[in-house]
Amino acid sequence: MKIVAFGEVMMRLTPPEYKLLEQSSQLDMSFTGTGLNILSGLSHFGYYTSLLTRLPKNHIGKVAAGQIRKLGVQDSNIQFGDQHMGVYFLEMGYGVRxxxxxxxxxxxxxxxxxxxxDYDIEKIVDEYNIIHICGITLSLSKSVKEVAIKLAQVGKEKGKIICFDFNYRPSLNKNINKEEIKNAYKQILPHCSIVIGGERDLLELLNYPVDLFQNLALQFVKEFDLDFFAGTNRGSSEHSQTISGFVVHNEEYVVTTEHSLNVYDRIGTGDAFVTGLLTGIIEQWADKKIIEFAVASSVLAHTMFGDSFIIDKSMVDSYLEGNQMNVIR
Known part of the structure; x- marks a missing residue:
């Protein structure tokens, strides 16, 4: 099984030791992005993965490509051009902050x-079984949106599995008309097989009427003829934050148990969920096992520094079996 993801690579800069930017003179640098994070997890689970993206044609782009290879992701579909890369600063929270x-x-x-x-869409689609497209590609620029929609369209025509993650970010859409964003999502969704999202996406982006979420999810899958629709729900108990998951498949709505979270680094945990979800779908597990494995992957991702999921599949299995050891010897 070969998986390719189309998405942005960014430079992440993080002050050490939970410090705020104004408290630190040092920053930890890494390279990240939804597609890269998902592929990293899948490569650690033993699948062949490749990233479809464009990096700056300079030393920073070369370093980023090297880090991508280090994560086990193939770089043969990476293009180079221009001089700039997106950057984000993460000030890690602690306790109630x-x-x-x-x-x-x-x-x-x-x-x-x-x-x-910049991309040979036909060649790329022919080579891969699963194509993942991040929803952020619909918001960055008109030209990137065109690539994402074309990739999904050609993939659908050739019978490929198209996985799409809503990944809506309000901060990226301040200057874009909401109706325009809604239309972009409605253009790509008919070509998709697997969609990751949640209640907010259906209510705020697609303007579904307020209803029990299970009903909305079933309606959404039927409207766009999807194979799978899945996502997570976050909550809190008296002592910790919690996470659970849902998946809609074959007109069935399946939910997981609620898992307590120990949060070290929150960023990238949704991508770990997608890694687990795709693994279960590839392996053709029962729906309950698929969604429990996906949520377990996300739970473990909360305990790691950095966005990319680099935990072995055996550790996810061990967590699900209740074998939570302090030290593995």
Whole structure:
């Protein structure tokens, strides 16, 4: 099984030891992005993965490509051009203080300025079984949106599995008409097989009427003829934050148990969920096992520093079996 993801790569800069930016003179640098994070997890689970993106044609782009390879993701579909990469600063939260993300200019990045002519869509689609497209690609620029929709359209025509993550970010859409965003989502969804999202996406982006979420989810799957629709729900108990998951498949709505969270680094945990979800779908597990494995992957991702999921599949299985050891010897 070969998986390719189309999405942006960003530079993440993080002050150490939960410090705020104004408290630190040092920053930890890494390279991240929804597609890369998902592929990293899948490569650690033993699948062949490749990233379809565009990096700056300079030393920063070369370093980023090297880090992508280090995560086990193939770089043969990476293009290079222009000089800029999107950057975000993460001030990690602690206790009751939430984490805070500050984005720098992303629309003028090498990826944000990429166009259809930069990618051989037909060749890429022919080579891969699953194509993942991040929803942020619909918001960055008109040209990137065109690539995402074309990739989904050609993939659907050729019988490929198209996985799409809503991944809606209000901060990226301040200057974009909401109706325009809604139309972009409605253009890509008919070509999709698997969609990751939640209640907010259906209510705020697609303007579904307020109803019991299970009813909305079933309606959404029927409207766009999806194979799977899945996502997570976050909550809290007396002592900790919690997470659970749902999946809609074959007109059935399946939910998981609620898992307590120990949060070290919150960013990228949704991508770990997608890694687990795709693994279960690839392996053709029962729906209950698929969604429990996906949520377990996300739970473990909360305990890791950095966005990319690099935990072995055996550790996810061990967590699900209740084998939570302090030290593995």
């Amino acid at each position: 939430p984490s805070e993300v500050t984005y720098m200019d992303r629309s003028n990045s090498a990826f944000g300025k990429s166009t259809l002519s």
